Amino acid sequence: MIKRMLLAVSLTGLLAAAAPPKQKAFPYTYDQHDLNNGLRLITVPTSFPNVVALYIVVQVGSRNEVEPGKTGFAHFFEHMMFRGTKAYPPEKFQDTLQQAGAANNAFTSDDLTAYHTTFSKQDLEVMLRMEADRFQNLEYALPAFQTEALAVLGEYNKNSAAPELRIDEVLAETAFKKHTYSHTTLGYLADIKDMPNQYAYSKEFFNRFYRPEYTTIVVVGDVQIEPVRTLVKKYWSGWKRGAYQSIIPVEPPQESPRAAHIEWPTPTLPYSVMAFRVPAYTDTEKDSAALDLIAALGFSRNSPLYKTLVLDKQQVDSLQASYSNHVDPYLFTIVSRVKKNEDLPAVEEAVLSTLANFKDSPVAAERLNRVRRNLRYTMARGLDNSEAIASTVAQAVALRRTPETLNRIAEMYESLTPQDLLEVARRYFMENNRTIVTLTGAPK
C-alpha cells in the first residue's frame, strides 16, 4: 500500500517536472527608463486591480558606512527621511498618506535603503510628487535629528531581547576585518548612542547618497507605462546628480579558520552558526546560483541532513542555510538551533560532513531537478500581488538595477550541472575560509 502510494506521488511529480517552463521567471512585461540625471524608473503594470506599490530604492546601505564611528548611519538616515521638508513638514506628509489610505514604511540592509508605499491608483501623482520633494528637499533641524536618534536606540532595544542580533554582530566582526560588512545594519550600540552628535555628518550623508544616480523608482500595479513616465519626469527630472563614489575597503583573503563564542546572559537554546566566505552576487558566473542550489540541496526541509538532525535524531529544532546576495563578497551561512548544549559538536560535525559530500561527489541529477522546480515555483508563488512584485524587483535593483537580474539568475539555475556544484563547493567550503560562531544560554 505504501509503495503504491509513493509511486503515484512520484509519477505525478515527474509529469509536472517534465513540463518545460513556458515563461520567464519574472513573467511581467516592464518598462525600464533612464532620466538624463541618472534616475532609473521601472514600471510594471499588473492585472491586480486598484492597488499601486511604489518602491524607491537607494543603493546605499551599511556597506557604505566607511568612516569609523558611523556604523548604523544608513539605517538612521532612513529614519530622518520622515522628518519633512518645507513643502511637506512631517504633519503634512502624514496627512497626505492618511488621505491616500496608504501603507508606508522603509527598510535598510547591507546594500540598499528602500522606501515603500502602497496606495490606490488615483493617488499615484500625489505620492510621486511628495516623494520627489523629500528626496530633493529634505530639511530637518537639530532637535528633530536628536530625537530621531533615540527612536533608533528604541529599535535596537526592542531587537536586543533575542540572541540573533548579537549573533549577527559577532559573526560580522569575526568574518570581516576590513570590509564594512564587519558591522550590522543597525550598527554598534556605542555608535547609536553617539548618533545625536552627528548632525553635520547627516547632511553630508544625504548630499552623497540621496542622488538620482544611486536611486531607482519601481512602480508596480494598476498603472500604464506612459502616464507613469510623464509623472516621474515632471517631478523628478530636476534632481541634480552627485559626485560621490564610495570606496569600500576590500577584505583580504582569510588565511585560517576563525571562531567565536557568545555566552548569552539568560536561558536560551544553543546556536551553531557556520559561515564561509563566498563571492559577491553574480549572474554571469556560476557561483551565486550554485551556492543557492547547494543551500537548498544540503539544508532545506527535504534535505537528508534535515531528516537526520530535525526529524530523526531531533537534536536540532531549526536548520537553515543561505547564500545571501550581496554587492561585495559575503558569506554562505548555515544556522542550526540546537536543543542541548552537549549536542553542539555532533551537529557541527554533521554540517561539515554534509559540506564535504558536496566536495566529494556530484549530486544526483534528479535531486538537482527537484530543487530547480522548487525554486521556479517559489518565485512564481512569491509574485502574487503588486506589493510582493515590487519588493522582489527592489531586491534585484539593489544588485544590478534591473528586474532582468531575476531572469538571469533563474536561467543560471537551469543551466548548472552536478559537476558545476562540485567545483563551486571545492572552491569555497575550505577550512581557511570558515568562521564558526556558537552561542549558549545561561543555565536555567
Next chain:
Amino acid sequence: MKRRLMLILIAAAALLQADPPTFVSLGGASPLVTLRLVVRTGSASDPKGKEGLAALTAAMLAQGGTRQLTYDQVVEALYPMAVQVGYQVDKEMTTFSADTHVDNLEAFYGIFKSMLLDPGWRENDLKRLKDQTINEIRVSLRANNDEELGKEVLYNLLYEAHPYGPLTLGSASTVGSIGLGDLRQFWRTNYTQGNITVGLAGAYPATFPARIRRDLAVLAPGKRATPVRPAPPALHGWNLHIVDKRTRSVAYSIGFPIEVKRGHADYLALLVAQSFLGPHRSSAGVLFQNLREKRGLNYGDYAYIEYFPHGMFQFEPDPNLARVQQIFQLWIRPVEVPTAHFALRLAFHELDRFIQNGLTPAQFEQTRNFVTKNVNLLTKTKRAELGYAIDSLFYGIPNYGRYVVDGLRKLTVDDVNRAIKKHLQMRNVQVVAISPNGEELKTKLLANEPSPMTYTAEKPKELLEEDKQVDSRKLPFKAEKTKLTPADRLFE
C-alpha cells in the same frame, strides 16, 4: 435488530442536526490556487489540564505525516511544488493554508487531504512537535521576545479562569502531558463536517469544491460551533504585573476587555478611534507622534481593538483569529529604564485626553477617509481575501470591505466620540511590564514620585509644559494589586 434500528435513528437525528461544510469560493483566473481550510475550534476548547491540545493537534496534522506517508515523505513530495502547509491556531479557529500552482493542484491536494483526514499519529512526530511547542513557549516567546510576551501575559491576566486565558500554545507542563490519545480524541470531536469552512481562490477546476465536499464526508457530522463564552472576570481598579527578566529595556502592554467586536453597533466607531490613536505600525497615530516622534521614547506605540499577534514582524493583521470577545490594548514598545516611568504616565495621559476630548470633526473626517481606503490594502492577497471572508461568516457580517466602507459612510463624529466614552475608560485597567530589575520599577511606580524628563534635544515650550503635567501624574497602582513574577515562572 432493535438495537440497530435505534442506532440508525440516532444517526439520522444526528444528521438532521448536522451542518454541511461551508464553502467560500472566489474563483479567478490566477494559476496560483489558494486553499484555506478553517475549523471552528481552537484553544478555547482545550480540556482543563491539557491546554495546548488544539494547537498541538493542528501541528500534528500539518507537520506530522499521514497514515500512508511519514512526515519526511510528505515534505519530499511537496518540496518540488514549493508548497508548505501553513497552520494557525487561536481561541476559536484553526486554519490550514497553502498556495499551489494549478499545475500541481492534483498532486498537492491528494497529500493535503490525507494530512487532515487521515493523519499518521506517530509518537516520534509528537515528541518532536511537543519539543517544538515547549521551545516556542520558553525560548521564542519568554526568553527572546519581550514585546509578544507582554501582550500574551496581558491576555492571560484579563481572562483568568476563562477559556481565553491560557496561552494558545499551552504551558510547558500541560503540553508535556498530552498524548496521542488526546490528539485523536480532540480531532474526532472538533474536526466535524459542520465546523469546516473551505476557502478557494484561483483557476481550480469547476468540480474541485464538490470533490472536497465528498472527501470531507469522512469526518464526523456535527453542528457548526457557535461559541458562547462566559464574561471575562471583572477587572477592578489598577492592576500591575511586572515580569522580571534580564533585558535592556521595559516593554508595556496595557488593556481591558471591551464588549465590542465585528458586527457590534460600535465596532466601526472604535475602529476609527483606534486608527486615530495609533493604527498598527503607522506613524500617523497620536501615540506614535507624542511618544516617539516628539520625545524619542521608543520605536513605536499603537492601539488595538482586536487580537493582533506577531505585530513586531508584520504590518497587516492575520485573518482567522476571530474571537467572540476582544480587549482594548495599548502597545508601548520597549523604553529605556530611566524613562520607563514617564513613558507609562504619558501613555495614560494620552489615553485620558483621548477619552475626554475624542476627535474633532476634521480629525474624524481624515481618519474615516484613511480607514475607508486602507481597508482595501488588507485584502490585497487572495489568502487575505479568503481569510477575511471566512471571518465575516463567523461574525455574521457582510464582506469586510463592504461592511467597513458602507458603515463608515453613515458614521458621524458624534458616534465615534460617544463610543469612545462608552467603551474606553481608565478606571479598571491591567498593565503588564516586562522589565529588568522589576523590584525597582515596582517601587518607583507605587511611590508615584515625579519622573521629570530631560532631553538632549531642544524642545518646544508647550511640550515642556505638557511634560510637567505628565511627570507628576498619579498612576493609582496599589501594592495589593501589584505582582512581580520572574519570567521563567511564566507558562510553565
